[in-house]
Amino acid sequence: MITMEKFTSADLETMPDDGSIYEIIEGELYVSRAPGYEHQYTCGRLFRFIDEWNDRLRLGVVFINPGLILAEVDDVIPDVVWISHERFENSTDGAGHLISPPELVIEVLSPGKLNEYRDRQSKLDLYSRCGVQEYWIVDWMRREVNIYRREGEQLVQTSTLTAQDQLEIPLLPGFTCRVEDLFFALPIPKSELKSGLSAED
Numbered sequence: 001m002i003t004m005e006k007f008t009s010a011d012l013e014t015m016p017d018d019g020s021i022y023e024i025i026e027g028e029l030y031v032s033r034a035p036g037y038e039h040q041y042t043c044g045r046l047f048r049f050i051d052e053w054n055d056r057l058r059l060g061v062v063f064i065n066p067g068l069i070l071a072e073v074d075d076v077i078p079d080v081v082w083i084s085h086e087r088f089e090n091s092t093d094g095a096g097h098l099i100s101p102p103e104l105v106i107e108v109l110s111p112g113k114l115n116e117y118r119d120r121q122s123k124l125d126l127y128s129r130c131g132v133q134e135y136w137i138v139d140w141m142r143r144e145v146n147i148y149r150r151e152g153e154q155l156v157q158t159s160t161l162t163a164q165d166q167l168e169i170p171l172l173p174g175f176t177c178r179v180e181d182l183f184f185a186l187p188i189p190k191s192e193l194k195s196g197l198s199a200e201d
Helices: 037-056 113-132 190-195
Strands: 021-025 029-032 058-063 068-071 074-076 080-084 102-110 136-138 145-150 154-162
Touching: 021 113, 029 113, 037 058, 037 080, 037 102, 037 136, 068 113, 074 113, 113 136, 113 145, 113 154
Parallel strands: 102 136
Antiparallel strands: 021 029, 021 074, 058 080, 068 074, 080 102, 136 145, 145 154
């Protein structure tokens, strides 16, 4: 019987600085390329909307692309997280990584079957067993958000929100945004803007 060697957080320190993203889940190494602008735009919008809400209520901290080390063989970089002040107080190591599960974790999908499997299966299982309260999988290609909420010992999908839906969740009281506003859209050409102006304008 062949036993596959598991990767650990120490192994990540030896990975080349080549612009790729290296993560390990249950000792399995996942490598992905730097995301495209649609992915980056959606991450930025999510951070902005949650941070604006957080500035009003000051209930926690929101981070974009934090290092999240949940075990020696579980070392990932989620796209956006929100963590309450209570959890954050004792949730960092000396290098500035999070070592406790945030209440909310968000992953924005990247194209490709392996990327989708990582976020929809491997990371869902990881976040479920480590105590994350809510997990969003944001799909900029389909322009939808899959919401998973904790029910007992696991995260369970509770809804799929599409472009015209409002994103509102009990975990962040008072937070709301339209799903459509999370995604990149090309600006209206100036020629179309001018043609729509009336003589009075």
